Amino acid sequence: MRVAVVAGPGRTALLTELADDGSDHTAGVLLNDLPAAVAGYERSGAVRWVWADTAGTYPALLRAGARVDRCHDVRLVGALLAGRDGAAAASGPGGPVASAAGAAAGRPAMAGPGRLGAGQQAALFGPAEPGLADASIALSQLVATHAAQLRRISADPHPSRFGLLAAVESAGGLAAAEMQARGLPWRADAHDALLASLLGARPPAGLRPPRLAELASQISAAFGGRPVNPDSPAQLIRAFAAAGVRIPSTRSGLLRDVAHPAVPLLLEYKELARLHTANGWAWLEEWVSGGRFRPEYVVGGVVSGRWATRGGGALQIPRVLRRAVVADPGWALVVADAAQLEPRVLAALAGDHAFAEAAGTGDLYQALAGAFGGDRAKAKVALLSAMYGGAGGEASQLLAVLRRRFPLADRYVAAAARAGEEGRVVRSRLGRCCPPPSAEWRDLTASPDEPGAADQRARRSLRARGRFTRNFVVQASAADWALVLLAGLRRRLATLGGPLQDGPGLVFFQHDEVIVHCPQALAGDVVGAVGAAATEAGRLVFGDTPVRFPVTTAVVSSYADAK
DNA sequence: TTCCGTTGCGCG
């Protein structure tokens, strides 16, 4: 059963049960205690909550102790549909302008992001309930929008795939809120000790830590005593030039090949300065409290369907800091990582039999090495080049081998690249659409072939767009798979342990990797749940394919010990 | 002073 709900102030809400087609057959019911009602529905059987925005609604429910099993997030699903329909209209006759008009005509209106603004919420259900009328309007808008979304999903060329995408995107919203509530276990003392060992004692704000100050003065000395701020690329380039070394930039990879006494000092400085500025004591104070790091996940924040985070740089935690991620006493971390996910996804997408057979084994690159004279590294370069569109140096020969041995895989990404260069959009396996090219891109690439700088720019843009769509089909389909895995794992974890904070729970999700925090006694069950969820994800996303999606799991006390 | 584009690097 589906139940639509609009939250009011405090614990109040307006709720209505929905028919299968999304229509409401009852009048809205005014609730004084939404968390209690949610808990009641969850106990009584399968229910899918329909609401405007999980991120705005669910955290308060979690704080009140109410867990939700399933939902339909109208904001997230609306974004999926808007991406699809906007893309379809933009690539049809009339272009983006027509698309906006057509989309507006075919879709029910919904104010803003689909939830009550703060001002409206404050006005809801006051002493004389003056906001009740507004809430009724919001609820009927929600119900209408949701019903329209169900119709638009069923109108997709692949309705079951797109329906699955809508379901797992919504489940992702639930998981994101739960992960933020639970937090990633983070030992501030271990983090602090690591900083002290690498940087020295914590300096007053604005000053360099001892080790960085020492390196900075050594760097200046290496440039003959000329004062140089190693944080300034411009100053460094000038200093190198004065020493007779001309470099186009100060990237580490480039500096590594430069013979100058300042280089090793500079490389060490850059690495430590990065740690200090990005994840130093200031970060620790701002983002870790009560032994937890609580990033704010942005579901679908990346065009490919990957998640982003807001604040704290949660998806760019440097590997060296993983030793600060430590399970609570008596608990364990189950760290699960999909092995070589993207090439496996390509194998399944393309239906390339030889490729898929190879991907049915453990080490995909090793399995393909035979095609490259037994050289695993070459197989890896070839595959990455195929998925990313690179063709520099040795890669072009390796790509030729790949093309000969696995023609369907090559054809699949080549077709995606061609679509991009022609200004068309491409979709992931479950139907997530890449954004259409911008108006600037169309202007730039519409010019006829005339030799000159403008034409060169146009060609570069065309090829860049081709690389983007070539990569999109793989990265976005991998994100499909990972999201299905996340949803399935979340569902299984709920059956394993106690409610909410007492049982095993997801605490981290990074593209193709998840971490579960669980009581030690349940770690084996969690490992089993991960495996089952991975198998299920392969079947749900790709159907009957010989491709396997193995997941490496490690039961550890510290994230640093996972691999 | 604030704002913003560029540079560089962390993660997948």
Next chain:
DNA sequence: AAAGCGCGCAACGGAA
């Protein structure tokens, strides 16, 4: 080893 794709964040330095 780097490169081709996708991101977020901090510092710099010139523009406003």
